[in-house]
Amino acid sequence: MRIIISPAKKMKIDTDLMAIAQMPQFINESEQLLSLLQKLSYDELKAMWKCNDAIAEQNVERIQNMNIKANLTPAIYAYEGIQYQYMAPGVFQNEELAYLQQHLRILSGFYGMLRPLDGVTPYRLEMQGKLQGPGFKTLYQFWGSKLADQLQSESNYILNLASKEYSKNILPFLSEETRFITCVFGQMINGKLVEKATWAKMARGEMVRYMAEHKITDVKDVSNFDRLNFAFSEERSDESTYVFIQAEGK
Template sequence: MSKPRLQLILSPAKTMCFDPCAVADKAGTSEAVGLQRVDELASVMAKQSKAQLKDCLGVSDAIASENYDRFQGWASAEPRQAVVAYSGFAYAKLDARTLTEDQLRVGQKRLLILSGMWGPVRPLDQIKPYRLEMACKKLAPPYNKLALYWRDLSTETLLEGYGSGDRVLVNVASDEYASAIDFAAVKKAGVRVVKVDFWQGGKKAPTVHLKHGRGLVARYVFTHDCDSLDALKGFDLEGYEYDGEHSSDDVMVFARESAPPKKKARTK
């Protein structure tokens, strides 16, 4: 499979699901490029008490206890492909479990997920359950600046993923996670960087719909194998359309009047 001209970066999700996925298993598995650093970081996390994890992660007692158990049992934890393991708002709309094997393989070359725990992750890279946000600053150096800890490897992995031609990076990650990319180095390498924004009813979309939009764009790229910004301008899921009036050289805006109605729950 040839290397792409267009790639995306996307944030991970706090919520995770490790149920089996037959389609993802058929599409294959891969190994995260930063496993040595992951293991070092997991060792640091395993030394944290439940109270320290609660403070470090900013979570409840129950979530701190869950993640204490995760890090204590890290070596024996069963992994799952990242694109089906994450299950937050963006990933609900990416909905990888409904994609085909070929579409997942398209995503494998086009999407880079930026994780605080796993660093740069491709969709079929196997990851283990964890909770660790990129913005966590309460670990000892160098782990108190996770974006910097991962920046060199994330940027290198991204750039190595490109083919030749007019290359573009589509940023659908949050600022917190996008900070793991050295954008100056990316631009110096001749890659155009474009951030995606979502508007709804004439103003920026609410946070939940923003996250939904990011996942929808990723799904569109997976299903249409978009290799240029012109191809991405065709994005039309859930009422969105390209808004040329509000877009610029470095910002691509997709707009809609309102969110689609919520699906009614099935009644027996």
């Protein structure tokens, strides 16, 4: 089984916590993207990032000085979004990290797909970012089937904890033999299931931690997840979607 998650926009450098295990698998593609980014002007980059001046200035400087082979941080420690806060990788035990190194994959617009202990440097490039280059008009075209092919070479069971922005780079290229299961974390509001972004990010992080702590290898065991007052809904779930509903009161 492989678990896929999204990256986070906010990143940090921490070369002291743990050594990287290896370089990313698609480092050559990352070098191509970096070369394209370095040719863009400040205004072009800011427009693509849709951010304020402070964030633009920080990331333009990162791009200009970027060395993707030095001062690297293990990917699971480099991201700082809500999902990663609730995953809390800083307190994983060695056996939990070993489980995640085998089973967890982080999708990325810049790196393609990362194992938790792959070495990364801070970047800003979302999968839906409007970057063009020779032979491609979107990053979805740039990556094509590479990420899905790599995933499926590792396992035919994929648990999707990624956002649609990232999972749609995998879905079109799945073989008939691959079982792809998406987890939905929602609340019942006026009789309808509603997935709120912040709670979903929190739950995805908690789910990764839950799976690591319990060393889950059978996807069916995911249905026992009960953190943040979520509970599996057999009634609303099917073979391709596992629905978890949050109890009122939280």
